[in-house]
Amino acid sequence: MTASPVKSAPTSVEFIDLGAQQRRIGDKVEAAVKRVLAHGKYIMGPEVKTLEDQLSRFAGVKHTVSCASGTDALSLPLMALGIGPGDAVFVPTFTFAATAEVVALVGATPIFVDVEAGSFNMDVKSLQRAVDAMPAGLTPKGIIPVDLFGQPADYDAIDKVAQAKNLWVLADAAQSFGATLGNRRTGSMGRIAGTSFFPAKPLGCYGDGGAIFTDDADLNDIMKSLRVHGQGSDKYDNVRIGMNGRLDTIQAAVLIEKLAIFEDEIAARQRVGKRYNDLLRGTVIVPEVAANATSVWAQYTIRLPNRDKVAAALKAEGIPTAIYYPRPLHQQTAYRNFPSAPGGCPVSEKLAGEVLSLPMHPYLDTATQDRIVTAVKAAVG
Ligand SMILES: Cc1ncc(COP(=O)(O)O)c(C=O)c1O
Incomplete structure (x- = not known):
């Protein structure tokens, strides 16, 4: 009796191949991490400021505040803008939970807006309908468009809706860092933008991380304070309620090497x-x-x-x-x-x-x- 041929299992494909990237720059990343181990400044070490400066240049903005996650990159702006109970913020419903979660966490109300089928991004007509029909007892404050799957939302149209009602725009660029709209890069759209460096994101670190971008010097100062427990002139001068939202130095060192490619x-x-x-x-x-x-x-x-x-x-x-x-x-x-x-x-x-x-x-x-x-x-x- 001849043995029937055994069909071998097909080799599996990676959904996101972080190993391939590591084979390319692994030596540089290891050397960068070793430099941090050598100087020992694990919290707010020199790599954090270097990365922030590089990210500002890359995104074409004046200020970057690195932080502990993409979720913090949305929470810190909401805290800096003073958003809280009684305020309403418009968010797309077809997104990752963090977009709406941060609004609810500061005590405000997310109002869900539909998306367009072609781009998966916020439908400006649905946004306009929501803005025109504010539920009683809520004050509209801002819009968080999401750049879903890596494509910027339609900021030109969204900005017009925002300006007519004096709303701010906080761009959820967690998935889109590096994308463009006209001659602008993500980070420079909206009054503030937040991105995520979760490992699977287009620019990811080896843990959690995020960054906030703005041209607004006052918001930048407030977010830098909020990120370190609302610090004032020094660590033990607390002038506002903040959080521990820092990006750690090792992740900054990893990101500097990844940003280079x-x-x-x-x-x-x-x-x-x-x-x-x-x-x-x-x-x-x-x-x-x-x-x-x-x-x-x-x-x-x-x-x-x-x-x-x-x-x-x-x-x-x-x-x-x-x-x-x-x-x-x-x-x-x-x-x-x-x-x-x-x-x-x-x-x-x-x-x-x-x-x-x-x-x-x-x-x-x-x-x-x-x-x-x-x-x-x-x-x-
Ligand atoms: C659209 C969107 N917003 C926010 C986040 C939150 O980012 P993080 O996981 O870094 O907190 C993510 C991450 O998956 C996201 O996809």
């Missing part, structure tokens, strides 16, 4: 994103990037009706996928009692049932990408 990685991300779009257009609904914008492709997210079947078929081929996000925030247990824009958020509800994110990182080679595309086409059928 970031332009090159952004270009690679854009090659991969464009190639996916060229190969998958017509098979599934591909993500749209506005003509005046670039994305850093934090995620490459397609839309298709039979998403779960396709995800299962890809998994069997060793290709991981992810669903960002399976449920919009206005339908989540913690957030469903907060108001939504008039007309509700039907686009976000539909997207939650259709989106599927494919492996995406700057080191995705064309052979692996072809394998993913072939598997998607076969599964879609």
Whole structure:
């Protein structure tokens, strides 16, 4: 009797290949970490200020406040702006929880706004409806647009809505650091912007981290104080209620090395994103990037009706996928009692049932990408 041939399992693909990046700059990162171990200034060491200066130049802003996470990069601005109970802040519902969480944490009310299907970003018409229909007892204060999956929101249109009602704009650029809108880079859009250096983000560290960007010198000073327990002239002079929101020196040292190759990685991300779009257009609904914008492709997210079947078929081929996000925030247990824009958020509800994110990182080679595309086409059928 001859043995039946055993089909070997397909080699698995990385969803985000941080190992490939480490093979490229691992020596430099290790040397940078060793320098911190040698000088021993683990909190607010010299690398923190160096990184902040480099980030300000990169984003084209006057001030950068590094901080402990992307969540703190939204909380500290809200605290600096004095947002609290009775205030309303408009946020998209199709986003990561932190966008609305920070509003609720300072005691204010998030008002959920729908998104556009093509860009996944805040729908300005839904925003306008929400602004025009303020629930009694709430004072509108600001807007937190999210640059979902790496593409900036439509800040030109959002700024017009904001200016008409004297609202501030705090950009949630957690997923979009390095992207552009016209000749501006993320960080320079909105009155303040916050980003995340979570390891899987386009610019990620090896732990938690974040940064806040602004041209406003007063807000910069207040956020620097808030980040260290509301300190005044020194550490033991507390002039306001703050938090421990510092980026640690080792993460700053890692980020300095990663920022040195970031332009090159952004270009690679854009090659991969464009190639996916060229190969998958017509098979599934591909993500749209506005003509005046670039994305850093934090995620490459397609839309298709039979998403779960396709995800299962890809998994069997060793290709991981992810669903960002399976449920919009206005339908989540913690957030469903907060108001939504008039007309509700039907686009976000539909997207939650259709989106599927494919492996995406700057080191995705064309052979692996072809394998993913072939598997998607076969599964879609
Ligand atoms: C849109 C958005 N906002 C905020 C955050 C919070 O960032 P962090 O995880 O660094 O706190 C994230 C992180 O996933 C995010 O994707």
